[in-house]
Amino acid sequence: MSRVVRTLTAGLIIAGALFPGVAQADVRASPEPTVTFDGAIQSMAYLGDRLYVGGDFTHAIDTAGKLVPRTRLAALDARTGRLLDWSPVADGRVRAIAATDRGVYVGGDFGSVNGLTRDNLAQIDPVTGTLAPFRHSVYGHPHAIAISGSRIYVGGTVTQIDGQPRSRLAAFDLATGALDPQWKPAAQDSVNAIVVTGDRVLLGGAFTQVNGLKNTARVAVVDPRTGAVRPSFRSTIEYAVSSLSLTGSSLYAAVAGRGGRAMALDATTGATQWTVTADGDVQSVVRVNDTILMGGHFDRICKSAAVGDKGACQEGSTTRIKLAALDPSGRLQPWLADANGVMGVEAMAASPRLGKAAAGGSFTQINGAIQRRFAQFRL
Template identity: 30%
Template sequence: MKHLLTSGAMVAVLALGAAPAYAAEVANAPLSGTSVNDAVYAVVEQDGTIYAGGDFGYAFDAGRRQVRTHLVATTTDGTLTSFAPQLDGPVTSLAVDSSHLYVGGTFSHIDGVAMSRIARFNLESGRLDTRFKVVVNAVPRSMAVGDNRLFIGGDFNTVNGQPRTKLAAVNLTDGALIAAFAPQLDYGVRAVELAPGRLYIGGGFTKVNGSSMRYLAAVSPVDGTLVTGFVPPTDSVVWDIAVDGDRVYSSQSGWGGLVQSVDLSGAELWRRTTDGGAQAVAALDGVVYVGGHFERVCLNTAAGDFGDCRNRYRVDRRKFFAVTENNTLLNWNPDADSVRGVFAMAVGDGALIAGGTFLTFGAGVQKQRGLAVFPA
């Protein structure tokens, strides 16, 4: 882990807009590999295979167009695999363990089989597991797998016919609801992240189990009770969460965008603002990577009335930027083009993986649509 502290001299340099003399851990440009013809909303990696889900109908591999409806798999060097299930609606969330890929979205059928909103595939065979059945009454926005459970966050109010407001857990055998896990939230969950003894949740909620808790919280993965020792000062809707050791990072929207770092008690360590929403965050080797629909990163913590950086203290970072774990801005700048930006980021097999609506990188020099892999 790197510990690059920001000195007063460095702050003065940043105020003048000069780049610091650090280098990020992953490549500045993505691999030239498999791309898709529309938005990617979720990405995961397992054993050298990258899975991406979204609202696309085709993948492009070495210039050849291949049918891939809402779900695609590639190797980490960007080569398209033969995994090609047919889904009739977009994918909004993914989770993976050593045996299975879990898929959430707005689909109702897969390969002609009725399978609504949540499904599971066997990683070895690539086949749909028709024995695993979970029924939610609205979109699952995020999922995490661990502790022999699949945790699901979203906009739903029932799971398998039972009341569950925005957050639930099912077993990994057949998708049966975990009765003991029943937290109550008032508004939707956009992110779930499992860590030892805690399930971190982010979204638009303002109450958890009746207690005031805005946008970011931690609950017990056993029974869903609120972790009262975690009280972050979060003031914007949370879209994504990354946990790295004793630090919790969240990407947020509001007046512009915001990335916040807190410790395990929720005490704020730092925040970094942008002139557009921060929608995805990932941590790798002491570096925090952020994606969104911003154009610039602010060099102070305040955004203006229209989400712009105040006093012109800013640097250009189109859709991506990186900081050290102590908030020193790095040179890493893939310079992607997109209006809606980056929706998902994940780390795996020594690489950073991103999904979104981008078309090119390097100020238009490199074409790479929807899915990008940055090798370490």
Template identity: 30%
Template structure:
């Protein structure tokens, strides 16, 4: 879908009340299809868009004056009235803040009551009806010790909630309906006990209520993202070394039971769940041990898993690695059935598109990836054997191959294929011995059809 672009990295996306909010490290946005420098509109690390049409909105507070000068985390309140913002910034427009702030969504105005003095970068935010949880690099809030995680009232007062966490928190998932706050990050110890990158804490006190032994290796792996649907939760990991766990895990919120775990290699940066599908921003390059997966080779920057069993589904839009750390996409959010994605990328599906894109939940409109080249064998009287290699489609596994002889349809064989498995196909046509014919082929995914191939002229063997 056509989408505005940024001139830098998008780190986080959130939505509420028909608006999509985008935060990152960028100075401007530009229209769909525009090249860098064309039609640039100033936006300092924050932009807002109409969730349905993608139109750029005037809501444009500037987040500046931080060591890293970026917006790293966005989360709206359950009622959608307030957008909570975390990152590395010291000012919102002309007002001094300290790495966290809140925006009233109705008027796009900075709230006066939520300005906690957070000592260092905020990388994760989640919100309940009663509290705002911030996670990140910080070790103090307003001179009071808070080791990488803190809780505030909705009006900015620091709450007694306290947990001792030895390394940065990168993801927070509030589940007060199950009496816990899930926390993920780069840590190894929480509240004096060994915890490998994932822990569940009491939402009021910060004491540990559940551990997840064996889920994550004890070193070299961090939890980058957490999300939920109903009674289950999902995490995405990043391994810092060859062969370390990079994939996704599904667990049950009520008792912490592991439901499934994939084994893809290539770090997971963000997750979004919608109608039984877990979407991920990743750079997976080897999913050979995961059902529906692919062998080691090229990077695939988006994946979709079935929430039921973790099987990889046939949904393969892609980006390049892009700028920065060259990880491609880094943020996902579902808004009104449209999946928004942001990150470091500069192309989407091999076409220029920087920083931001979106995908419809309905049938894809892109044509299958290429038209086959046919070959013909005519060594039998009255027979033409056509051979070609199957192509593939980004969101349809089974394609229909439309074969025409002399401008009239003669066959429509179907075949399943993927970008890593494109089988050879054949069709044998019966015609008059010694006759001459012209063949073409096109490919349909049921919604769109590729251009027809160059004609193949054939003289049939005589009797």
């Protein structure tokens, strides 16, 4: 299927009003032929024609079913789905990946990479897989990494870098790898997502305050040089944010809580553009052209924002298991790629240039067919 059919399947709460849907036949999506994995995927990043993945796996599984050793890190050709030779080894879970031609930066719960000490944070050559000298003592776990201009930004549960206090956020010089001594924004709880654009660093997570200021709960914007909060952006999100992605003027947020939500926010002001409610946590939202994919732990998309104490939709729903597609207005599409498992989809990545999106997690099926923990779709 070359593009998601732009028709509606259900009414949704969009920007505070109920939009009736027009019933259409579901369109079953077929993942592209690719390698899959024997353990969960928690992080992914595209770089040109390559896709880097990290998680808890110890092998990739080629299209013939052959196990190929890959220890929590792997790369594939995003055009063909073929496993690449890139094979660094991490001794613990990889939670975050950001990739540039200079290096693939990874964060997580590991103590070594390629047999050398790396305390939850490392830089790896994007072609050879060799380890770079970038090395720091990290107290806490990185959940998000972003690269922009001359800096690397890291967020998570980090409270100390190289003996220097940090409140869940830190920055490093891209050229030297040195810890930035000045950038010290303080998040009150974990930072799960970072997006950098122009003169802004957008943060998402479980925090209720950044720098002790009001209107900074769950999503906040800080200065990329000073770390000062930009007060023009105000968040009203009530539950923890798992991931963020930015396209144009829209910031897409994956939200947990009672039920779960995919949200589009005005990237400048934080005003809600639309909200889609599900019966389980949303872990990631990405956009490719005119298609927005949401992935997570949900089994249904609710027809309103009304959910019960355990997140059950109270005013009707449409079945979408772990994955769903929306149009730019947040309307549910007939694209169907039902996954399985309890955790389902844990991470997603998008390449608008290739017209592709990838989903990773703990699932082992898509639409009833075997698809172990990784799937890539052309949209």
